[in-house]
Amino acid sequence: MASLRNDPAVAVVGATGAVGEELLSLLEQRRFPARSVRVFASPRSAGKVLRAMGRSVTVEPLAPGCFDGTDVAFFSASAGVSREWAPQAVASGAWAVDKSSAFRMDPRFPLVIPEVNGDELDALRAPTIVAVPNCSTIIALVAVTPLHREAGVARMVVSTYQAASGAGAAAMAELEQQAREFAAGAPYTTAIFGRQYLFNVFSHNSTVGPDGQNDEERKLVDETRRIWRDPSVMVSATCVRVPVLRAHSESINLTFRRPLSEERARQVLAAAPGLQLVDDRAANRFPEPIEAAGRDPVLVGRIRADGSQPDGMGLSIFVSGDQVRKGAALNGIQIAERLLGRG
């Protein structure tokens, strides 16, 4: 069993960002047994005062030796910051729970969704980096893994409906700003995405590779294979931004290795951790991002056999999950809770 002392000294790196703020709020809400909390951010935020576990704490800049005495450090800044500082946190004796993409595909470090492969944490003996998957991967796999365990997913076709929050607090603010500008008849501010976002949809703003996949899509493919420890699973993803503030939705079509009835799929999903079924056909109530926002569970619905595949071999679902919470901060805290033996 892993060893994180039961009253850990906590550090939050990137504390002033959307995910950092959510981390601080969740540490308090979940009564995380922190002995102390230190908050770090970029030099321009240093000196700012934040609330953490009911106390006022002053934002510090990262500096050599800054993790001395820290037991667990949550990283929610850029991949560059994580690459430089997460190894230093570990060298100081801390666990580093990293939300960035820096170490996700590094075989030296586990990539963990506690509901899916939390067992990988139990095998760890000494402080190390633990990577948090990309938000779209987390939200998809919390719902798809129970079905995968039951029937073996051979192929998954995913189209996403991604919120502003994935691009940070400034992107959320700009989307809200555009709504105010629409109401005022003013021109749109387009500093973040360089385009009108309100009343629009656009391909995810990550780099597109020579194969036509963007980085967000590639993460869904690569991380799913790594987390499931199954390089044979086929994933086809199309990642799209929609004008929603902070919860991602995903339309997921599955092909199974073994037949799975719609009824059994519904039972499996109802019993799975981290999920809430929202699947009322008569009332036309299914997962919606505004209902997932600010909540822990991933909502799953539109559970239906796929008539375009042989009987029992295909299923479609639709999920919504809070990108800032389960897609990032909550997943990180759940990792630390499992390291504490509380998860």
Next chain:
Amino acid sequence: MASLRNDPAVAVVGATGAVGEELLSLLEQRRFPARSVRVFASPRSAGKVLRAMGRSVTVEPLAPGCFDGTDVAFFSASAGVSREWAPQAVASGAWAVDKSSAFRMDPRFPLVIPEVNGDELDALRAPTIVAVPNCSTIIALVAVTPLHREAGVARMVVSTYQAASGAGAAAMAELEQQAREFAAGAPYTTAIFGRQYLFNVFSHNSTVGPDGQNDEERKLVDETRRIWRDPSVMVSATCVRVPVLRAHSESINLTFRRPLSEERARQVLAAAPGLQLVDDRAANRFPEPIEAAGRDPVLVGRIRADGSQPDGMGLSIFVSGDQVRKGAALNGIQIAERLLGRG
């Protein structure tokens, strides 16, 4: 060859709706050679004055004999209105181009996207009803049919990003109203969909059947098979509303019967009618609904081989098309133009 006289007397039924207005505007823009235009709507709109072909015309209520002397009647009202009145238009000697769902699956009448199966019009000898497919079907098939002709589509997995306009002008107005209410900090008006639409996404508001498919999804399946005259093609659809005003987008994953390279697919799409390629990977420019709005072509991009299928056997694309225009009014006018021998 079909016979619509070359200076037809036109009637537009449902002239005050979003599609009716677009029909009147397109008749003028496209210099449709109408000898005259009469406009019909519900009794509460009767007496209202509209602009049609540069002239003022007064809205009339539907009444027995109202189509006497009409050569072509466009129906863009409810299915109930079409069921009652389109046969009367034909009995009066008019062609009835029907945008509603009333006759789409009726084998007595053709269901036509001119770019796809316009040849079905050429075989007609006498005035009849011609059905316009559902908007999502039109927008998908303008892009997918050229690939189907080249490589045979065996299966299509579609997730839609549908605009407010599909639910009419009042739904568009309510979405705009919600943006103003957000800016004012006022509660949202939710008369149309019964929920917050701004900053949200929700499953299409059509009835969900016992198999879990909603009517919009069923139309995509049934109409694709009918238009392609291929009951063996498999279609899996998930239809979703996004807070966009008037253009639908669709993420489409294809499985072919014969291999098709990405390069050849791009050539085929570039040469196909009714399409415009927007596929700039370096600039991250792909189809967006705000760019499709108010324009004739369906935009197609994100053209990429699907690595989740055997080499050459799968492809993904993303399309955006104006729901009011090509998804409804324009397709209807193109049908009439083809009947005139001008299409």
